[in-house]
Amino acid sequence: MSLLEVRNLTVQFGPRERPVIAVEGLDLELDAGEVLGLVGESGSGKSVASLALMGLLAPQARVSADVMRYDGRDLQALSARERRALLGREIAMVFQDPHASLDPCFSVGDQLMETLAAHHGGPRAKLREQALDLLRQVEIPDPEARLKAYPHQLSGGMSQRVGIALAIAGNARLLIADEPTTALDVTVQAQIVALLLRLQRERGMGLILISHDLALVSQLAHRVLVLYAGQEMEQGPVPALFEAPRHPYTEALLRALPEHNRGAARLQALPGNVPAADARPAACLFSPRCPHAQARCHAERPALEGPGDARVRCFFPLADAQRHPLGAPA
Amino acid sequence: MPADNLASSAPKLAPDLAPVSPGTAFWRVFSANRGAVAGLVIAVLLIACALFAPSLAPHSPLEQYRDAVLKPPAWMQGSDPRFLLGTDPVGRDLLSRLIFGARLSLGLGLVSVTLSLAFGVLLGLLAGYARGWGDALVMRIADVLIALPALLLAIAVVAVIGPSLVNTMIAVAIVMLPHYVRLTRATVLQEREREYVLASRIAGAGPLRLMFSVILPNCAAPLIVQATLGFSTAILDAAALGFLGLGAQPPAAEWGAMLAGALEFIETAWWVSSLPGLAIFLTVLAFNLLGDGLRDALDPRLRQ
Numbered sequence: 121m122s123l124l125e126v127r128n129l130t131v132q133f134g135p136r137e138r139p140v141i142a143v144e145g146l147d148l149e150l151d152a153g154e155v156l157g158l159v160g161e162s163g164s165g166k167s168v169a170s171l172a173l174m175g176l177l178a179p180q181a182r183v184s185a186d187v188m189r190y191d192g193r194d195l196q197a198l199s200a201r202e203r204r205a206l207l208g209r210e211i212a213m214v215f216q217d218p219h220a221s222l223d224p225c226f227s228v229g230d231q232l233m234e235t236l237a238a239h240h241g242g243p244r245a246k247l248r249e250q251a252l253d254l255l256r257q258v259e260i261p262d263p264e265a266r267l268k269a270y271p272h273q274l275s276g277g278m279s280q281r282v283g284i285a286l287a288i289a290g291n292a293r294l295l296i297a298d299e300p301t302t303a304l305d306v307t308v309q310a311q312i313v314a315l316l317l318r319l320q321r322e323r324g325m326g327l328i329l330i331s332h333d334l335a336l337v338s339q340l341a342h343r344v345l346v347l348y349a350g351q352e353m354e355q356g357p358v359p360a361l362f363e364a365p366r367h368p369y370t371e372a373l374l375r376a377l378p379e380h381n382r383g384a385a386r387l388q389a390l391p392g393n394v395p396a397a398d399a400r401p402a403a404c405l406f407s408p409r410c411p412h413a414q415a416r417c418h419a420e421r422p423a424l425e426g427p428g429d430a431r432v433r434c435f436f437p438l439a440d441a442q443r444h445p446l447g448a449p450a
Numbered sequence: 451m452p453a454d455n456l457a458s459s460a461p462k463l464a465p466d467l468a469p470v471s472p473g474t475a476f477w478r479v480f481s482a483n484r485g486a487v488a489g490l491v492i493a494v495l496l497i498a499c500a501l502f503a504p505s506l507a508p509h510s511p512l513e514q515y516r517d518a519v520l521k522p523p524a525w526m527q528g529s530d531p532r533f534l535l536g537t538d539p540v541g542r543d544l545l546s547r548l549i550f551g552a553r554l555s556l557g558l559g560l561v562s563v564t565l566s567l568a569f570g571v572l573l574g575l576l577a578g579y580a581r582g583w584g585d586a587l588v589m590r591i592a593d594v595l596i597a598l599p600a601l602l603l604a605i606a607v608v609a610v611i612g613p614s615l616v617n618t619m620i621a622v623a624i625v626m627l628p629h630y631v632r633l634t635r636a637t638v639l640q641e642r643e644r645e646y647v648l649a650s651r652i653a654g655a656g657p658l659r660l661m662f663s664v665i666l667p668n669c670a671a672p673l674i675v676q677a678t679l680g681f682s683t684a685i686l687d688a689a690a691l692g693f694l695g696l697g698a699q700p701p702a703a704e705w706g707a708m709l710a711g712a713l714e715f716i717e718t719a720w721w722v723s724s725l726p727g728l729a730i731f732l733t734v735l736a737f738n739l740l741g742d743g744l745r746d747a748l749d750p751r752l753r754q
Contacts, residue, residue, distance in 0.1 A: 176651055201656075208654035220645035225667040234663075235653055270472065286653065 123294055123326040124150040124173070127187035131165070131172050131350075133180060140397040142168040142181075143350040149428065152293060153324040155317075157341030157358070159331060159373070163394045165350035166330045170296045174211060175203045190294065209239055212292035214316070216299040218279035222271035228255075228282050229267035232289060239290040254285040258315060277308035281315065288319060295320065298330045313340060334377060338362050343429065346370050349394050349405045352424060354432045361430075366437035368410045404435070412436060479747040486743020492736035499552040507546035508534070511703040515541040520719045538712055538722045547703040548729050554704045555733060558619055559684040565623035567677050570630025571666070577631065578638030579661050589635065592628035600625045604687055608696045615704075618697040622687045626680050633676050637669035644668075671748035678741035682734040689730050705730050 126148040132139035143165040150156050158166050172183045175195065188195040190210065195203060215221035223231055232251035233244070242250075248267070255263035258281040271279060280300065287295060297316060301309040317340055320327045331337050337344055338358055345355045346369060354367035365371040372390040374380060380388075392409040401407060407417040416435050424431045480486055499506060509515075509532075521530040521537045523544075529536065535545040577585040595603065607621035641647065642665055650664045691697035692706025700707065705726040712722035 174652060176648070204654050204656060206654075207652055211652075213649070213652045215645055215649060217645060221649040223646045223650070223664060223668070225670075238654065238659075268471075283649075286649075290653070 122149050123152045123154075123191055124148060124328075125187055125189040126173065126185055129169065129172060129183070129185040129188065131168050131177065132182045134397075136182075138398070139182070141350055141400065143172065146347075146350070146352055147424075148173075148328075148345070150294070150326045150328060152326050153321075154343065155320060155327040155329060155341045157329045157331065157337035157344040158347060159334065159337055159344055160347035161332060161373075161394060163349075164347040166347055167298055168350075169347075170213070170298060170328065170330060173296070174207055174213070175200070176207075208235065208292070209290040210292055211294045211296065212287040212290060214280070214283055214287050214295065214297040214300045217303045218276055218283045219271060219274075219303075221283055222279060222286075224271055226270075227267065228269050228271070228274070232267075232282075232285060235286055235289045250289075254289055255282075257288070257319070258282070258285045259311075260285075275308075276304050277312065280304060280308075280312050284312075284315065284319070288323070291323070292325065293323075294326045294328070296328045296330065299332070300329075301336060302331070302333065309336070316340070334362070334373060335379070346373070349400070351405055352431075352433060353406065354434075355428075356430045356432075366432045367406075367434050368412050368438060369406050371438060372409075372411075404433075412438070476747050480743050483743045483746055485739045486746070489736045489739025489741075489743060492732060493740055496552050496556060496733055496736065499549050500556045503549050503553050507543075507549045508532075509543035509546040511542065511547045511550040512701050513542065515543070517541070520715065520722065522719070523721050535725055536719075536721050538708070539715060539719075544722065544725055547708060548705070548725060550703040551705045551708065551726065551729065552733075554615070554698060554702060555685050555688065555730070558615070558622070558688045559681045559737075561619045562622040562626065562684040562688070563677050563680050565619065566626040566680070567630055567673070569623075570627050571634045571673065573627075574631040574634025575638055575661050575666060575669075578635040579642060579657070579665065585635070588631060592631045595624070595628040596632075600683075600687060601690055604691060605694070605696060608691060613691075613696040613699065615698045615702065618688050618691050621691065622684045625687060626684065629680070630673070630676065633672055634669060637672055638665055641665050641668045675741055675745040675748060678737060678744055682737035682741070685730065685737070686734055 126146065129143055129146040129148070130141070131143040132141050134140040146165075146169055148156070148169075158169070160166055168177065168181075171177050172181070173188070173195075175183075177183060185196065190206065195206075198206075222228075226234070229248065229251055232254060233247040236242070236247045236250050251267060252263050255266055260266050260278065260281050266274075266278070266282075271282075274282065280303075284300075300316060301312050304312060313336060316327070319325070327340075329337060329340055341358050343355065343357050344361050346353045346361075346367065348369050353369045354361065354365065356366075361370065362374065365374055369390075375388045376390055378387060390409060395401060395405060395408065401418075402421065403419055404410070404413070404417045404422055407413045410417060414436065420435075422433050422435045424433045425437075426432055515532075515537060518530045518533060518537050519541045520539055521533050522528055523536045524531065524534050526536075533543050533545070535543075535548065538544055538547070573588050577588040598606075604618075604621040604625045607624055608617055611617045611620065647660060647664055650660055655664060688697055689704075689706030689709070692704045692708075693710040695707070695710065698704035698707050700711065708726040709723050709730070712719065716723050
């Protein structure tokens with residue numbers, strides 16, 4: 121049985137007559153110990169989808185799903201209190217901006233110990249020991265001293281390590297990492313990636329990695345889901361998806377990577393923008409920007425085709441011959 | 451000489467580089483502000499006066515020495531050596547009354563600020579966190595209260611519930627309440643959207659924990675400043691009520707009432723009304739300086 125199973129997740133905001141659709145018909149499946157990459161450009165619904173899973177969207181958001189199951193439990197049937205009890209203990213999250221996600225008023229030790237106390241309690245001395253142990257697990261040097269430090273005294277990489285320590289404090293089995301390395305230095309990024317991967321393996325956590333950094337996703341994820349304007353465009357295992365993308369959008373994302381543009385005068389950017397809320401085509405969402413679009417693409421919306429682990433939403437998935445030649449993958 | 455300076459300042463630099471605790475960092479900024487330190491010193495002296503009034507005051511504040519009415523302070527002609535700052539129209543020792551007055555004034559300020567801070571923070575926190583119609587209701591009431599002149603409102607409240615020391619505190623607290631509600635709500639609105647609040651929600655924190663132990667501590671700095679400045683406003687408002695005869699009732703040694711009680715003698719015995727006025731002035735000045743210093747030291751823009 122999979123750890124997380126979501127069928128037909130839809131999130132809408134705004135008036136019912138003219139809703140703003142943030143996520144549309146999203147299916148997600150994740151096994152324990154599996155890493156799923158959630159990829160897409162800004163505004164494609166990655167973060168909204170993850171917040172919807174945790175039930176943390178503002179009340180104005182309308183969330184619906186045919187199935188939303190975590191570890192066999194129907195999340196939609198749980199009361200708000202029961203659902204909150206899952207958070208932190210079963211499902212945890214690592215954030216993009218490590219400084220902003222730590223409470224500036226409390227020291228690292230206070231925050232870790234409060235989290236530990238909330239999840240299983242115990243005498244203060246024991247909590248302190250556990251907090252130290254967590255800091256060691258996220259490879260923070262001199263954890264004794266760091267326990268007393270305040271967030272503004274930590275570097276970005278150090279803060280993100282603390283953020284990860286907080287996330288694993290409740291022994292979560294599902295970790296959602298929302299752009300965990302975007303705000304960090306390149307050198308620190310590699311360390312944080314290695315740390316996340318090690319912890320995920322050691323603890324057998326399911327990891328949903330939200331990112332627009334394809335290189336990062338290709339290193340970490342077992343499977344990648346490409347989102348565009350709130351819809352799944354393509355899903356496939358790594359590295360097959362990156363070596364042979366079948367959806368034109370996936371291909372365009374890969375082509376826009378600087379690594380594939382070495383020596384070129386300009387980056388091969390994808391023209392246009394994600395469709396605005398009031399200009400959502402009834403046809404294929406990507407058709408206005410698609411270099412391969414044909415008459416049918418502008419008239420109908422394609423369905424997801426193919427087996428669960430390699431499906432694509434396109435009438436004319438790319439065959440090898442059509443694909444633009446790519447440079448050596450990163 | 452410059453070389454000497456360099457040499458002597460070099461070892462001092464090292465501890466500056468080490469991360470300092472928030473308390474040390476705060477004190478560094480605060481102590482650099484002379485006005486604030488002066489305010490702190492006066493405030494501490496006043497608080498000491500209030501706390502140890504019975505042992506500091508040479509006489510009882512209520513005892514009337516009928517043989518020494520309207521005696522001038524010790525440095526003037528015709529003074530009585532028993533009374534350092536002279537006596538009032540019924541022969542009470544002015545110094546003792548001023549010292550005991552510190553008790554009333556500071557106590558009054560403390561109680562009104564505490565009352566209004568407690569309710570104001572609670573209302574502002576709930577309004578800012580919950581939003582919706584409750585928020586709108588609380589804020590509109592606050593708007594109405596703020597629209598009325600402070601002293602007029604205080605007089606109206608006292609007129610309704612009757613003049614007494616306790617009612618003065620309540621009136622002053624009601625007058626200040628909307629300021630705390632507004633300030634708390636504004637700060638809460640700002641803080642609640644920050645990512646660490648979302649992080650706490652994702653860690654499973656419930657609404658009460660979010661409000662009181664995540665958001666509130668982060669709103670503390672402006673509230674501390676407002677409360678310190680509010681302290682002097684409270685003392686001033688209470689003195690004004692006392693002056694109008696609506697605050698502490700005779701024979702209580704309240705500065706405002708003392709000032710009003712001797713007004714008719716201002717031509718012949720200036721000290722009886724001027725000294726309480728000076729005490730009010732010093733107290734208000736001290737707490738304003740202190741509040742300004744706190745504001746500089748706790749400014750969130752300097753916190754990072």
